[in-house]
Amino acid sequence: MFEFCADPSILPDWQWFACYLTSGTHLAFYRSFLVVILLLMITAPVALGMGMLGALALRSHSVPLNLIGRGYVNLIRGVPDIVFFLFVPIALGQGIEWVLHQINCPDWDQPIRQGNDFIVCREAKMPPVGASAWTRNVYGFTMAIIAFALVFGAFVANTLHGAMQAVPRAQVETAESYGMTRAQAFRRIVLPQMWVFALPGLSNIWQILVKATPLLFLLGIQDAVFWARELGGAKTSLYTYPHPDWRVWYFLALLVFYLFLTWISERGFGWLTVRLSRGQATAEGERQRRRAA
Amino acid sequence: MKKLTLTLAALALTASGAAAQDVVRMGTEGAYPPFNFINDNNELEGFEIDLGNAMCERAGLTCEWVINDWDTIIPNLVAGNYDTIIAGMSITEARQEVISFTQNYKEPDPSRYAALIGTDPSVIDNGVIATQSNTVQAGYVAETDADLIEFPTPDETIAAVRAGEADAVLADGDFLRPIVEESSDLEFIGDPMHIGGGVGMGLRQSDDELREAFDAVITEMKEDGSLNELLIRWFGEDTPTF
Numbered sequence: 084m085f086e087f088c089a090d091p092s093i094l095p096d097w098q099w100f101a102c103y104l105t106s107g108t109h110l111a112f113y114r115s116f117l118v119v120i121l122l123l124m125i126t127a128p129v130a131l132g133m134g135m136l137g138a139l140a141l142r143s144h145s146v147p148l149n150l151i152g153r154g155y156v157n158l159i160r161g162v163p164d165i166v167f168f169l170f171v172p173i174a175l176g177q178g179i180e181w182v183l184h185q186i187n188c189p190d191w192d193q194p195i196r197q198g199n200d201f202i203v204c205r206e207a208k209m210p211p212v213g214a215s216a217w218t219r220n221v222y223g224f225t226m227a228i229i230a231f232a233l234v235f236g237a238f239v240a241n242t243l244h245g246a247m248q249a250v251p252r253a254q255v256e257t258a259e260s261y262g263m264t265r266a267q268a269f270r271r272i273v274l275p276q277m278w279v280f281a282l283p284g285l286s287n288i289w290q291i292l293v294k295a296t297p298l299l300f301l302l303g304i305q306d307a308v309f310w311a312r313e314l315g316g317a318k319t320s321l322y323t324y325p326h327p328d329w330r331v332w333y334f335l336a337l338l339v340f341y342l343f344l345t346w347i348s349e350r351g352f353g354w355l356t357v358r359l360s361r362g363q364a365t366a367e368g369e370r371q372r373r374r375a376a
Numbered sequence: 377m378k379k380l381t382l383t384l385a386a387l388a389l390t391a392s393g394a395a396a397q398d399v400v401r402m403g404t405e406g407a408y409p410p411f412n413f414i415n416d417n418n419e420l421e422g423f424e425i426d427l428g429n430a431m432c433e434r435a436g437l438t439c440e441w442v443i444n445d446w447d448t449i450i451p452n453l454v455a456g457n458y459d460t461i462i463a464g465m466s467i468t469e470a471r472q473e474v475i476s477f478t479q480n481y482k483e484p485d486p487s488r489y490a491a492l493i494g495t496d497p498s499v500i501d502n503g504v505i506a507t508q509s510n511t512v513q514a515g516y517v518a519e520t521d522a523d524l525i526e527f528p529t530p531d532e533t534i535a536a537v538r539a540g541e542a543d544a545v546l547a548d549g550d551f552l553r554p555i556v557e558e559s560s561d562l563e564f565i566g567d568p569m570h571i572g573g574g575v576g577m578g579l580r581q582s583d584d585e586l587r588e589a590f591d592a593v594i595t596e597m598k599e600d601g602s603l604n605e606l607l608i609r610w611f612g613e614d615t616p617t618f
Contacts, residue, residue: 107418108415205398216440312531321413
């Protein structure tokens with residue numbers, strides 16, 4: 084990074100730290116925070132979408148749809164997250180390869196499972212044979228997003244379903260007596276009003292999602308926790324920057340990062356609550372009305 | 377008939393030639409100096425990285441490195457996420473039931489106990505011993521009367537001893553030596569012991585062709601002394617050579 088970094092062993096303290104904190108591994112460490120934020124930014128809307136579908140299925144009068152919704156929500160809520168994070172990428176990865184194998188290599192005569200090995204033909208490999216490291220990273224990251232969205236979607240579904248039920252029934256009845264269909268009443272009456280009821284639950288799920296991001300490490304993604312552990316460990320003179328065990332400082336940095344995320348989200352949700360309560364028949368809406376009057 | 381067999385042989389040759397063009401993905405842990413580790417430039421470095429690159433060059437293969445956690449390094453090989461394990465893995469019978477190994481590229485290195493200076497060597501028999509999980513050392517301590525605590529990374533086993541969480545750590549001597557030599561608070565206790573066989577490269581049991589290719593290269597490197605050169609460069613003059 085800096086010119087004076089050529090031989091760190093002879094540097095005074097401040098320069099040594101300047102070089103140390105800008106080493107290749109540290110730059111990767113800083114980037115890993117962005118990876119965490121990127122994961123959150125993508126997973127949150129996808130999980131919200133999954134949750135909406137789940138909630139609609141839960142509300143549905145069609146028996147199979149309702150069963151699918153209930154099965155999804157209860158199955159995922161009942162199984163430890165970590166099991167799903169381990170299960171989804173392996174099962175999905177092998178599932179995709181199995182399907183591609185059936186499509187691309189119908190003439191294959193060997194069994195796919197040979198003892199312990201899972202073998203598909205060359206054309207069925209995912210990511211494809213010869214894919215760049217970048218493609219593989221994106222593939223792994225996508226798997227992680229799917230696993231996160233599946234798990235958190237189930238919680239969101241339950242919260243949204245509860246929020247839809249919380250919209251006063253009398254309003255929906257009034258809408259229907261005006262001649263609106265069930266779908267119209269839902270779109271015009273329930274959907275705009277449900278969010279204020281869903282917010283406390285959603286903010287909980289968001290916080291849990293933030294705290295669950297270190298599980299990325301389990302999926303083979305080098306996230307902030309991986310780097311904190313890797314960089315903090317004692318280093319012998321085999322490394323350019325030997326140092327004793329500094330993990331406590333690296334984990335402190337993580338702590339600050341996650342507290343900062345929590346603080347920012349707390350503020351965001353506070354603002355959203357005020358914004359969404361406007362004109363609502365809730366305590367906060369009532370307060371706003373009286374203040375305005 | 378003869379012509380047919382010849383054509384078939386030619387076809388087989390081109391087929392294996394095409395397979396040789398594939399990138400061979402080499403799985404390693406990246407946390408086990410001096411075998412394999414991530415250096416400060418965020419690149420892999422170590423004995424096995426040098427060896428792996430040399431082997432691929434000799435075998436005419438294009439190789440790329442993949443870092444994977446030690447605990448899941450065998451399942452991910454079997455699942456096809458990469459094609460070889462080259463991560464300081466001792467050849468043991470239990471592992472051979474799941475994967476296959478090339479011949480060893482490193483002689484068995486005695487395992488050592490390291491502890492804080494002044495620790496009574498009797499902790500080996502009745503103390504708390506830290507090891508990395510799923511290693512030959514973890515299997516060994518489980519058989520003794522000492523209490524075993526396992527950690528996912530080798531680095532954490534040392535930290536546990538320094539923090540007083542464990543009385544001693546049992547690990548490969550090659551891994552412990554630089555750490556003990558450079559520290560002012562650790563020393564070896566007890567006698568060196570041979571646990572497990574030499575270190576070899578792990579492959580899927582169905583990948584006979586690739587195993588034979590690497591086996592041949594290892595033989596070649598043992599014979600022309602280039603393997604010994606690498607061993608001495610990374611493990612010092614005293615390391616057992618071929």
